[in-house]
Amino acid sequence: MDDKLIFEKSSNSRIAYDFAEYEHKYALSDKYQRKEELLFPEVSELDVVRHFTNLSKKNFGVDEGFYPLGSCTMKYNPKINEELAGLRQFNNVHPLQDEKTVQGCLEIYYNTSKLLEEITGMAKFSFAPCAGAHGELTGLMVMKKYFEERGEFNRKKVIVPVSAHGTNPASAAVCGFEIAVCNCVSDGCVDVEMLKGMLDENVAGIMLTNPSTLGIFEKDILTISKLVHKNGSLMYYDGANLNAVLGYVKTIDMGFDIMHINLHKTFSTPHGGGGPGSGPVGVREDLVKYLPNPIVEKKNDKYHFVYSKKSIGKVSTFYGNFNVVIKAYAYILSLGKEHISDVSRLAVLNANYIKESLKDEYILPIDRHCKHEVVFDGIKDHKVSTLDIAKRLLDYGYHPPTIYFPLLFHETLMIEPTENESKETLDGFINVMKKIAHEDIEVLKTAPHTTIVRRLDDVKAARFPKVKYRDLL
Amino acid sequence: MQYKYFPHTEKDIKEMLSVIGVNTIDDLFSDIDDSLKEKDFNLPSSMDEISLRKHIFEIAKKNKELNIFRGAGSYNVYVPSIIKPILERQEFLTSYTPYQAEISQGTLQYIFEYQSYICELTGMDVSNASMYDGASASFESIMMACNHTRKKDVIIADTINPNYLEVIKTYSHFHGYNLKFAKSKDYILDTKDVLAKIDENVACVICQYPNFYGYLEDYDFVAKLKERKILFILIGAPSNYAYIKSPRELGADIACGDCQMMGINMSFGGPYIGYISCVNELLRKLPGRIVGLTEDVDGKRGFVLTLQAREQHIRREKATSNICSNESLMALNVCIYCACMGKKGMYEVSDIRFQNAHILHDELLKHGFKDVNKNEFFNEFVLEYKGDLNKISKQLEKQGYLSGLIIDKNKMLFCATEMNSIEDIKSFAKMFEMKEAL
Amino acid sequence: MSKILEGLLYSETHEWVKVEGNIATVGVSDYAQESLGSVVYVEGFQDADVAQGEECGAIESVKAASDIMAPVSGKVIEVNNEVLDNPELINNDPYANWILKIEMSDEAELNNLLDATKYQSICK
Known part of the structure; x- marks a missing residue:
């Protein structure tokens, strides 16, 4: 198979573009001109198309097979959403056009906020954040601003459970907070006793996802939110696991004050190899004034940008990843009130089915009903590592689950099947997982055997970084 | 069900x-x-595909497509026809972060190629796999510089994109950096003011090239910065650097900004793609994902995510940044664009932008505008007008034009790209002759 | 079982210290090396004034990264470039390959460090 970089396919004077003839009338002063030669490929248009088509064949996407990557919610990305987001009337508008000429864009923002408000109970959403971690950071800024406005400058600490995704403490640090880590009890839920001891006048808030990263619903959530609020602190909801309770529980009812949603998880916008995502932030009524500027409001059937003097300010160049929001909007309208709760119901059904079917072969540390994802602590007797199992799954044509996260166990294997997968698909996966459990250890340790490359040398890559074409010359 | x-x-x-x-x-x-x-979610009823299509078509129709002479951070650029079909390939579109390298060589290789293009254009040693947008990339660059120098003061040119400035202010306020604004005169940075603001607490100086108003500035303070170990950050669009001096040639340590000009639709502001590239010494301070080349157990060439110990999933609150998801698909967009333009096209598209902007400039001078300074510009520039710009902007809009951005009551920031034909440019400039405008 | 050398002092954060006059030579213990796995990067803050327990460098493997904490207060007067260029030396022999040298400002701080026996008890 073709494994050249496009730079290695270059041949002098080939081109893959054309522009109309033009006159070179004006000249830039020599002192402003680039002097260094540009090492760019010279190829034909078909060369470019073939290069990327062949590259695509070295990837694995949701459209071709089961992708149970825990905590990433790799659900089906409906094609209609792509078609609608691709409309030229959306793509060809400048972000600094007058409001009157972009009523369509503003309506998408306004309507999508309305739908998310109904789904979560929050009072308003800002779409400025471009991804989940960006949403966390924005939400934490709102939290900090709230305390600044109240003159409570002592509230410098954010509590994060030990099981949290790494972005939680990292976002809190970028926002200038100190981080305090709260333990989990054996079922993965927050250690409420420990939390009680941590709550003092310096705590701004706590960041939680519910269900937790172990896929377990935080049974004491109402107790926790009462304690936190009684301490004068705020509750932040990380929407990473919203798919588990979509259309079942409203976030605000659990006592959360600020949240973000990953549209690329819960609302089916494609992950695009790692982005672009969208991480809208929603807040309760009295915090709306702190959201990033501007937000969209409706007056006399017209949509307007509204700027708040109390806003935290801006967090992205314009208004966030608009084109991604169109896809989420279309998805929610497709589901409608009839099907929205089926998302969580079927996602939870699928996860529990896998949990029950694999617990003889794999170590199940928490044997309770899980929500949208199930966590195993590796294979029985740990005869091989979780990495070996993941690599062997590649030979069978599956994308492996998330491995070694959350950090609570040594051999974590985190499976999130999503609502779109059929019983046949799950049975196929379950059978392969069972088969792997009985395979020859050597075969597992040297897997994968059938992929275009095999296990890669991470140590070499990090010790002698080669990160661009010129490094190979 | x-x-x-x-x-x-x-x-x-x-x-x-x-x-x-x-x-x-x-x-x-x-x-x-x-x-x-x-029990009850007050949502609309499920919409079938035919109705959904109709509903969203109706909304889309409320937007007005205009003939665009405005830039200011978002540019009406040529998007080669081959980009969309490749971006829509499910293998790229529906996959996630390439954690499993063996089945993600497609994504990993294009990120490696993307890093190569960014380094080539900026002249830097390393690039990451992308950031959200130009504004957030600019702040993350400041964070790199402050972490590296262990200082907290930042000198920032007031000729950078005001939206970037707003974002930097927001982030800096919460993170705890002190911003010192270097003044400008006639839309050009006063480099003397930069020198005057330097002291032992300064981590970095950040400027934009060409600046927000399109002008090429002379950074005569660079030697002084090197002497005092203060880092120099340059914001800019990488595609321009095929034509004008690269950040490396200008003495920058970090180059950052937005790649939207490289074949990405305006889409009402996003998704775009931020980038950060830097000199080798700062490699470990670089946020986000980085792809490196290595070998598999059989000695075959392959790509992996590397230097991950800097990232939030390992370092948590001590990570270089909180970024996780980035704008990967947009990096693919940039890759296809760069491959398509190639060595010659990258220069040519910039030259067309430069020529068209200068034609527009000269045409507008014939129709009641005058210059605000004598500096050289790239594809944006500011002109002063004697009439009511607000009023004429509205009239032009009715005629289907998006005129320049009003940046002061009688000053307008114009932009031309390869999408404006010479005929368009001439008829647009003529519009300012309208009696009603005066 | 990781190796612990007699005659060295150790910190609870797994640095070892060898004292000669007022110079403290600092490295990481075998236990630290084992828990990190293949070391890919080592850094020391040349010329930095550091306090006991404060960061004075960093060490990184493929799967982890950690700060090197100054076992004593003082100034970092030398960094071992051979180790910086060949980080695998730390895996080969963490005791033969020191990372940095600190000119101590308060030798009494050495009393806060552990001897081999005491260090043994925390490496479990």
């Missing part, structure tokens, strides 16, 4: 429930307090 995205039949559900050992799906939610279970 029958619905196109859900494959479960009643029989499937029954069988699955019996394996699990419960009677109903609701039993799986029995750990949730009853008071939390919402």
Whole structure:
């Protein structure tokens, strides 16, 4: 198979573009001109198309097979959403056009906020954040601003459970907070006793996802939110696991004050190899004034940008990843009130089915009903590592689950099947997982055997970084 | 429950429930307090595909497509026809972060190629796999510089994009950096003011090239910065650097900004793609993902995510940044664009932008505008007008034009790209002759 | 079982210290090396004034990264470039390959460090 970089396919004077003839009338002063030669490929248009088509064949996407990557919610990305987001009337508008000429864009923002408000109970959403971690950071800024406005400058600490995704403490640090880590009890839920001891006048808030990263619903959530609020602190909801309770529980009812949603998880916008995502932030009524500027409001059937003097300010160049929001909007309208709760119901059904079917072969540390994802602590007797199992799954044509996260166990294997997968698909996966459990250890340790490359040398890559074409010359 | 995205039949559900050992799906939610279970969601009824298409077409029609002479951070650029079909390939579109390298060589290789293009254009040693947008990339660059120098003061040119400035202010306020604004005169940075603001607490100086108003500035303070170990950050669009001096040639340590000009639709502001590239010494301070080349167990060439110990999933609160998801698909967009333009096209597209902007400039001078300074510009520039710009902007809009951005009551920031033909440019400039405008 | 050398002092954060006059030579213990796995990067803050327990460098493997904490207060007067260029030396022999040298400002701080026996008890 073709494994050249496009730079290695270059041949002098080939081109893959054309522009109309033009006159070179004006000249830039020599002192402003680039002097260094540009090492760019010279190829034909078909060369470019073939290069990327062949590259695509070295990837694995949701459209071709089961992708149970825990905590990433790799659900089906409906094609209609792509078609609608691709409309030229959306793509060809400048972000600094007058409001009157972009009523369509503003309506998408306004309507999508309305739908998310109904789904979560929050009072308003800002779409400025471009991804989940960006949403966390924005939400934490709102939290900090709230305390600044109240003159409570002592509230410098954010509590994060030990099981949290790494972005939680990292976002809190970028926002200038100190981080305090709260333990989990054996079922993965927050250690409420420990939390009680941590709550003092310096705590701004706590960041939680519910269900937790172990896929377990935080049974004491109402107790926790009462304690936190009684301490004068705020509750932040990380929407990473919203798919588990979509259309079942409203976030605000659990006592959360600020949240973000990953549209690329819960609302089916494609992950695009790692982005672009969208991480809208929603807040309760009295915090709306702190959201990033501007937000969209409706007056006399017209949509307007509204700027708040109390806003935290801006967090992205314009208004966030608009084109991604169109896809989420279309998805929610497709589901409608009839099907929205089926998302969580079927996602939870699928996860529990896998949990029950694999617990003889794999170590199940928490044997309770899980929500949208199930966590195993590796294979029985740990005869091989979780990495070996993941690599062997590649030979069978599956994308492996998330491995070694959350950090609570040594051999974590985190499976999130999503609502779109059929019983046949799950049975196929379950059978392969069972088969792997009985395979020859050597075969597992040297897997994968059938992929275009095999296990890669991470140590070499990090010790002698080669990160661009010129490094190979 | 029958619905196109859900494959479960009643029989499937029954069988699955019996394996699990419960009677109903609701039993799986029995750990949730009853008071939390919402009975009624006031959402619209499910929309079939035909109705949905119609509904969104109707909304889209409320937007007005204009003939664009405005830039200011978002540019009406040529998007080669081959980009969309490649971006829509499911292998790229529906995959996620390339954690499993063996089945993600497609993504990993294009990120490696993307890093190569960014380094080539900026002249830097390393680039990451992308950031959200130009504004957030600019702040993250400041964070790199402050971490590296262990200082907290930042000198920032007031000729950078005001939206970037707003974002930097927001982030800096919460993170705890002190911003010192270097003044400008006639839309050009006063470099003397930069020198005057330098002291032992300064981590970095950040400027934009060409600046927000399109002008090429002379950074005569660079030697002084090197002497005092203060880092120099340059914001800019990488595609311009095929034509004008690269950040490396200008003495920058970090180059950052937005790649939207490289074949990405304006899309009302996003998704775009931020980038950061830097000199080798700062490699470990670089945020986000980086792809490196290595070998597999059989000695075959392959790509992996590397230097991950800097990132939030390992370092948590001590990470270089909180970024996780980035703008990967947009990096692919940039790659296809760069491959398509190639060595010659990258120069040519910039030259066309430069020529068209200068034609526009000269045409506008014939129709009542005058210069605000004598500096050289790239594809944006500011002119002063004697009439009411607000009024004429509205009239032009009715004629289907998006004129320049009003940046002061009688000053307008114009932009031309390869999308404006010479005929367009001439008829646009003529519009300012309208009697009503004066 | 990781190796612990007699005659060296150790910190609870797994640095070892060898004292000669007022110079403290600092490295990481075998236990630290084992828990990190293949070391890919080592850094020392040349010329930095550091306080006991404060960061004075960093060490990184493929799967982890950690700060090197100054076992004593003082000034970092030398960094071992051979180790910086060949980080695998730390895996080969963490005791033969020191990372940095600190000119101590308060030798009494050495009393806060552990001897081999005491260090043994925390490496479990």
